[in-house]
Amino acid sequence: MLKFVFWVLVALNAALFAYAQGYLGKPAGGEREPERLKNQLAAERMVLLSPAEARAAAQTPAAPAALLVQEPAPAPVPPALETVDCTQAGAFAASDARRFETRIARLDLGARATRTSVPFQEVTSHLVYLPPNGGKEGADRRVAELKEKGVQNFFVMQGDSPLRWAVSLGVFKTEAAAQSLVTALGKQGVRGVRVLPRGPQGTRATWQFRDLTAEERSRVAGIADDFAGVELRACQ
Incomplete structure (x- = not known):
């Protein structure tokens, strides 16, 4: 029995010796120190630090790792629509x-569309005259x-009015007829002749529109164009 144990120990020692000498192949990652240093990549770039440098390097805090996940870019903000402060249609x-x-109500402008009244003269005639002087x-x-x-056709205007002592040269229903007389008098050498529309004073309706977009103003203008004598202009 003792002989058997003896030979087992001898065999184990022989196997360990052969393994250490590399006769049985080198274990992965088990190179000896000289061979490990020889097999390192870019060994010439390695620098041996002094004890002071090693302590300083150990005390330097490591830089924080960059975040791999980036925050999503904010959604683009749509540009604000340009609006017209005030537009007036009338009279x-x-x-x-x-x-x-009725037609404006279909645009659904709500409180942005308001109706107002303005003084308006119903022109029924045109006075050709020389102003008082x-x-x-x-x-x-x-x-x-x-x-x-x-x-020969004239008369001096009297009465209590701003036209007192003006000289009337004729009254016409249309402005075109009044302007024809002005032209004829000019050929005769009469200067300073004016045309004054006349008629009863009253009121007419107008609409004011606030903060319209370009598209909304275009639609309002399209409706206003269907009404003779109606103007679309800026207001305050």
Whole structure:
């Protein structure tokens, strides 16, 4: 029995000796120190630190690792729509105002569309005249000049009005007819002739629109174009 144990120990020692000498192959990662240093990549770049440098390196805090996950970019903010501060449409006669109001309601502008009333003169005639200049004496002087130029149709306006002592040269229903007389008088040498629209004063409806987009203003303008004499302009 002792012989058997003896030979077992001898065999184990022989196996360990052969393993240490590499006769049985080198274990993975088990190179000896000289061979391990020889097999290192870029061994010439290795620097041996002094004890002071090693302590300083150990005390230097490591830089924080960069975050691998980036925050998503914020969604783009759509540009604000440009708006027109105030647009006014008018003036409307009573019948036209009702039709315009019905069509504007379809745009659903809410409180941004308001109806107002403005003074308006219903023009029924056009006065061709020489404005007052120098009271009665000025009017007499004008009359004498007109007679010298061959003008016979005129009369001096009196009464308590801003046109007192003006010289009327004719009243016409249309502005075109009034302007024709102005041209004819100019050829006769009469200067300073004016045309004054006349008629009763009243009110007419207008609409004011606030903060309209370009598209909304275009639609309002399209509706206003269907009404004769209606203007679209800026307001405050």
